[in-house]
Amino acid sequence: MRPSNPNDYRHRLLTPVGVWAVVLLGLAADGFAQEATTRADELRRAREAKAAQVAPPKQTGLERALIWLENDRFLERVLSPAVGFYPVLGSVTTGGGFAIGPGYRRSGLLGGQVDLRVSGAGTFQRYWMVDATATMPRLAEGRVFADVGARRYDFPSEEFFGVGATSRREDKVTYGLRNLVVGGGAGVRPRPWLSLTGRVDWLTPRVDGGADDRPIQDVFDDASAPGLARHTDFLRYEVSADVNYRQPLGNPRRGGQYVFTYSHFDDRDLGAYSFSRVDVDLQQYVPVFTERRVLALRLMTSASDAATQNQVPFYLQRTLGGPDDLRGFRRFRFRDENLLLLQAEYRWEIFTAVDGALFYDAGKVASRVEDIDLSDLESDYGIGFRFGTTNGVFLRVEGAFGSRGGKHFVLRYGHVF
């Protein structure tokens, strides 16, 4: 019963009786020459026996490593520090691959009101983005907020299957999209659950043939892909209202979120691609007898209205397909001026850090807003697991089936909605 190294603090893991056994064995080894005469004497002898072999506690390498990680808040400091440099890990856009790059963050500038974030990230698929944003989230004790910023990105291999619900998978081509977005916005938050925002951005989108073997120009032209041949800059005006009473916010179990956005894209050079758009995104979370089981429902619709003699450029059209909407289809599988997406998920808690989910997605795109109805919907269903906490989902793994786009496996950071 004697442990191989009784001075090792971690021997508690390996020897069940621990020091007590050592003490008793030690006493036995002393023989009967000096018997204890009182209970106090017996206990004192036990302690004296232990005193002969006390040693500093030892910890395993794993325990030391975890202590260091926790005490030094290593992951927080490295991955998401409040100030200073940090690595940007994740994604720059859907399908762009795993992104990595440097980031820098300062908060409390200019009298404590301004937070600054600058970051850059790239992927092995040669996607990259640089972003600089100054936010003022604490104006009027948090009831007013504002931001200004600029973003430059290059997505060299965006998939395109044509415009409309009848686009064909075999027409898949790629195009490259570069853009510089400069702008700012401001808003008010009259209630914790309500925010009203307005913003203006300058956009300079440019498309090219893409990095893959089959560039977009091989199959499509400016008539079938509006905006392909001629490039222009846009001024985008946007107002939105966001009602958000989800609880908890990051991984909702009840409540809802309703976002209404009106945007106007003003073609500044050609007068050919100006349009307006209304987006409505409604989410509702209904506990099924208990908050451990939730029915998560989403309706998202988008309707665009191009000005007379104008069109909506294909690269600014709403899309369906991919890990966040129609999960049984490839990303950007469908696109057009108008869109409808319906999603339903039944989520249940398996244990504290893992939820299961059964989901059903349906949606369509249409060139005319009056065609946005419940007929001819594309759909899929699937099952998934979400890993995270009440504050959010950091990883989800899903399998999507039942679509004419085949089976799809989804591994994605963050929640679907």
Place this chain on the structure above:
Amino acid sequence: MTSSTAVSPRFYPDDPIRVDDDTALDAGQPVPIEGSNGFDFVQHTFLKPGDRRNVRAVNVNTIDEVPDSSWFTNRIGVHEMTPQEIARGPNQQESLNIDGWPIVQEKSSGITPGFRLTSPDGRLYQLKFDPPANPEMSSGAEVIGAAFYHAMGYNVTQGYIVEFDPELAPIREGATTVDMSGTTRQMRRQDVDRVLARAARLPNGKYRALASRFADGVPLGYFAYYGTRPDDPNDVHPHEHRRELRAGRVIGAWLNHDDSRGLNSLDMLEQRDGRRFIRHYVFDFGSTLGSGSTVPQVPRAGNEYILEWGPALKSLASLGLYLRPWMRVQYPEVPRSIGRFEADFFDPLAWRPEYPNPAFDNMRADDAFWGARLVQRFSDEAIRAVVAKAQYSDPAATEYMSSVLIKRRDKVVAAWLTGVNPIVEPRLDASGALTFENAAVTAGVATPPTAYAFTWSRFDNDTSADIGPAEQARSTQPRTTAPASILQGVDFVSVAIRTTHPDFPRWEQPVKIHFRRSSEAWEAVGLDRGYTSSP
């Protein structure tokens, strides 16, 4: 402590000891033990550390009680305490006014926002604030939990409900905070504002907080709920076999102390008469009752480990159709200061901490019985006095908390006071009259038994064996008379008491009591409830 070698007498002259002097040897210079939340969770969830044999608690004395030590000081278990005494707990002052006390450090451990301040006499205090959505919740739980644990006998630090006025709190030159770059730097007013942004603000603009006074001595980190400290010569009883730690499960269940784990303990190196020794504290009661420190307790708390395979697999396989019973609980609409706390669904036997605790796992029915007796000693009046200490602004919160604690107490007592043959307080007078109590009957959780059966024997202390023929007797009352033939000419006698009750077949397990002749009467020197399985 009841162990002995073959040649040792069963009972020493000083049995039953009331004090285990585990400060006897100089502790030298032990080093602080740091802990990792992640490691602690993984280790206890997957590895089951410690000795898991079903053995009697090793630190009880010969009459099955816990002697005073650096771990535990018998209080309500051995003498009456007034409700006021109980409510006062470890505090040496009635109240605390911290206006003008300088901030010397931002609290760096745990999830609750706070500061460290120094009092005018140089003592260090830690402030912990309530979450904005649940004012009074965490601080209320802290003072209630501390008062109960203290009254039972555990070492806890002083804690006071205070109001913190940031306008009156200077930041001392040299006060430190650790920013997210890992750099320790001088605290600034913005740091104070940042911390207070996560704290509940009172209508008067101040912030209610718990002010905990740092314990005396040098901090040495935490104690584990298994093994012993290898650098403390006085620590010879494996913690998973210490009764007061095993029975912590009973108290944890009553108070919903789901965060009762090693990392929420504290070892302090003290010095007395030139000798250094370690005192062991339980602390951080912010996650007790309905409080989860920064949020209300999650519904799972107290009902299931963070990771428990059985229910998880059932839930997975049934696609959520299998609903754990605790998921069905409808918590009543109560003041936000309560958090999430109830008594109707509460099942003491099913209660669990956040993840397995070796000492709790080792708890046997005799340990639970000991813990339940402590819980049973808190009267309704005492519970109300302790709850009043939380100073809830809403009388409905005070009433609700009191009523839930009373109801949970009754459930704990009913569950665990009946798990063993509940014979207590045996007395044998000089005339041979034996009296005792049935703790379950006294507590009102059981009807009087059908009968008590007694087996009397003469006892040879040197050989630890009964000698001569045994004598049998029966009684329907908790009293009888020892046969004169048994008492004559011996220094030790034993009586095994078997209790017959139709509702409690476990009471058939006899309690064996040993008496030693003294100058005036007979002194109970041994009480053994025999083998007791897990409750």
